[in-house]
Amino acid sequence: MANESSPVTLDALRTILTQAQGVARRLASDPLVGRLLEAFARIPEPDREVIVGILEREAAWCRIVEQTADTAGITVRPNPFASLYVQVVAPEPPRPSDRDVDVVRVGIERFLHLVPYLLDDGVRAQWAASARQLANGSDRTLAAGVARIAREVLAIVRAAHPDLPEDDRDVGPAS
Numbered sequence: 001m002a003n004e005s006s007p008v009t010l011d012a013l014r015t016i017l018t019q020a021q022g023v024a025r026r027l028a029s030d031p032l033v034g035r036l037l038e039a040f041a042r043i044p045e046p047d048r049e050v051i052v053g054i055l056e057r058e059a060a061w062c063r064i065v066e067q068t069a070d071t072a073g074i075t076v077r078p079n080p081f082a083s084l085y086v087q088v089v090a091p092e093p094p095r096p097s098d099r100d101v102d103v104v105r106v107g108i109e110r111f112l113h114l115v116p117y118l119l120d121d122g123v124r125a126q127w128a129a130s131a132r133q134l135a136n137g138s139d140r141t142l143a144a145g146v147a148r149i150a151r152e153v154l155a156i157v158r159a160a161h162p163d164l165p166e167d168d169r170d171v172g173p174a175s
Contacts, residue, residue, distance in 0.1 A: 051084055 027033045065076045117123055
């Protein structure tokens with residue numbers, strides 16, 4: 001049941017098979033192809049697409065260099081020490097810069113020098129009234145943050161000076 005297109009189809013199929021056989025022979029005769037396929041099979045599957053893209057880009061670059069080497073004077077060679085992977089170290093929590101640490105330290109130090117004056121009855125009345133007004137106008141999130149900082153500061157001071165009395169009313173203005 002041959003039709004008129006059969007000879008053309010068989011000729012096309014013979015050509016394809018002949019070309020495939022030639023490619024298979026070249027691949028089978030190159031020992032590096034076997035090594036390449038074995039190494040590729042050991043690469044984690046999710047990484048393979050990236051690795052193939054790298055190899056394709058490098059192959060394209062080599063072709064460009066070959067075609068332009070006489071004009072550009074640039075050649076390439078493989079880097080035997082290259083790596084397709086970069087080392088990723090578990091990220092450390094962000095650390096403030098030394099400058100930021102110094103700015104905060106200076107701010108706290110300046111405030112600490114004012115503490116004796118803030119305990120003076122006249123000055124205390126002024127800052128306490130302002131603080132009440134600001135606290136009444138603040139939202140809950142800000143108020144919670146201020147309360148947390150106050151607890152943390154108190155814990156830091158008590159750790160540094162465990163002999164401080166629990167009742168801070170015994171601490172008067174600086175003399």
